[in-house]
Amino acid sequence: MEEKWLAVLDPLAELNPETDTTLAIIETARRRGIVVATTTIEELFFDGAAMAWTLGADGRRERTALDDHTLVLMRKEPPYDLAFHYATQLLSLTSAAVVNEPSALRDFNEKLIALRFAEYMPPTMVASDPSLLAEFVAGHGACVLKALDSFQGRSVERIETPDNDRLRLFTGDGKYPAMVQSFLEDVYDGDKRVLLLGDQFLGAALRRPRQGFHASFARSEAISCGLSQTEQQIVDRVGPWLVDHGIHFAGLDFIGERLTEINITCPTGIKQIGRLDRRDLAAEIVDYLSVLSARARADS
Structure with missing residues (x-):
């Protein structure tokens, strides 16, 4: 079977070729002869099988089955919302290898996943109750307050003392959990x-x-x-x-x-790190993904 990849990402017009990790991976894969199409989560659907409207390198739009691909890259940027959640459900219906695994994206919030390794973290509390969060801040001094769906530093604030107004805002008056971490100078x-x-x-x-x-x-x-x-x-x-x-x-x-x-949702940085280290990180990623793709083909 020909090696065919599908990248699920944000609209191409919104991506910066100078810095975008996904575009670097796609361009490197295409130079190696791998057929790579793109789509967005809005273009995923089910009609007897998991499907998508895809865009090829030539700009041609096609209706394709996800199973026609050997690898699917889930590279939609946060926030993780219901649209993202439903997309992972559809991606779970394909036999193609999906990176990262849709079930993992559903199971592990990007803030909460680190709690499994809390011994390596700064003092941290997650709670919906503003009074619990206030007690934590009172005991630790300056803290970082984070919404669990924040990304790229958004909805992240430093608080010096128990700020009940901010704590109520971040928890929706006690309806949703938020995270506070001891501030690291x-x-x-x-x-x-x-x-x-x-x-x-x-x-x-x-x-x-x-x-x-x-x-x-x-x-x-x-x-x-x-x-x-x-x-x-x-x-x-x-x-x-x-x-x-x-x-x-x-x-x-x-x-x-x-x-x-x-x-884990859409980690970035290969262009910046690659320039600093004078390495082609996209090539190393494509090498790795090609092995996963071949393994998936062998298992199917």
């Missing part, structure tokens, strides 16, 4: 994004905020770096667990050697 030196491919370290960059404490590739200076011994130990623990749950491409965030988040 090391964030001003940088938030380290560590990319994992399979269970192995792929690359890293220290994102030093240009102002404030929000660290992302868009808002920060990217600095080349590796892993400390402590960070490598955490990677050695987290990586195999991720692969066991069908998560083959992930981004771990560290502040001062403390794990703060595990990004």
Whole structure:
């Protein structure tokens, strides 16, 4: 069977070719002769089988079955909402390999997944009750308050004291859980994004905020770096667990050697890290995905 991939992503017009991880993977795969089509979650549907309206490299729009592909890349950016949730349900109906596994995307919120490794995290509480969160802040001092569906630093605020108004806002007056973490002053030196491919370290960059404490590739200076011994130990623990749950491409965030988040929905950074390290990370990812694709074909 010809190697055919399908990338589920945001509208192509919204993506920046200079920085977008998914576009880099697609372009590299196509240069190697892999047929790669794209689609969006709105174009997924079911009609006797899981289907999609897809766009080929030539711009031609076709109705295709997901099973006609050997690999599906789920690269829709957060937030994880009901539309995203329903898309994972449809993706679970295909026999093609899906990266990352749709069931893992459903099961593991990007903020909550890190709690399985809480011993490596700063002091953290998740609760819907504003009074519990206020008690945590009172005991730990300056904290970061996070909505569980936040991404790229959005809906993330620093609070110095128990701010009942903010806590009620972030929890919807006690209806939804929010996260508070002890504020790490090391964030001003940088938030380290560590990319994992399979269970192995792929690359890293220290994102030093240009102002404030929000660290992302868009808002920060990217600095080349590796892993400390402590960070490598955490990677050695987290990586195999991720692969066991069908998560083959992930981004771990560290502040001062403390794990703060595990990004599994649409981790980014290969263009920035690749430029810093003078490596073609997209080629390494395509190599890995081709092995997964071949394995899926052999098993089908």
